[in-house]
Amino acid sequence: MRQAGTKKNTSSRDPNDVYRDMLVAKRDQVLSGLGIKFDTLARMGRVAEEDQAQISHDEFISLRLNSLDYVQLRLIEEALDRLRSGDYGTCMGCEEPIPVKRLRALPWARYCVACQETIGTERDEESDEPRLPRLTGVGNN
Numbered sequence: 001m002r003q004a005g006t007k008k009n010t011s012s013r014d015p016n017d018v019y020r021d022m023l024v025a026k027r028d029q030v031l032s033g034l035g036i037k038f039d040t041l042a043r044m045g046r047v048a049e050e051d052q053a054q055i056s057h058d059e060f061i062s063l064r065l066n067s068l069d070y071v072q073l074r075l076i077e078e079a080l081d082r083l084r085s086g087d088y089g090t091c092m093g094c095e096e097p098i099p100v101k102r103l104r105a106l107p108w109a110r111y112c113v114a115c116q117e118t119i120g121t122e123r124d125e126e127s128d129e130p131r132l133p134r135l136t137g138v139g140n141n
Helices: 015-043 049-085 098-104 113-126
Strands: none
Touching: 015 049, 015 098
């Protein structure tokens, strides 16, 4: 007999609840990181003229990382929407189920690996612009 207040065994939980928890935890992590980056820049205040180049570079890097965080935040929110609508775990390209292993690694994944590789190749051929560097868990959906 289980006592009140003890955690359920995750193997008996609905997989969607597990994915929802993973997505919400990642969303919270991304949001807290955004707050720290903004606070750090705001606290700097006035700096010596000789430090301006380094500060400008640091601001550029911070803004670029923030834009990557916002992309990931959007992907997480979209995945939560798909959970609510019942479409979660279905590839948006081929409409086949996304493998559980991929969803555990990237719970915000929109495509199976095969479709993601095809989409990535098509984007590379269509665009002359350089692609953003790949960061762990960002853009690998």
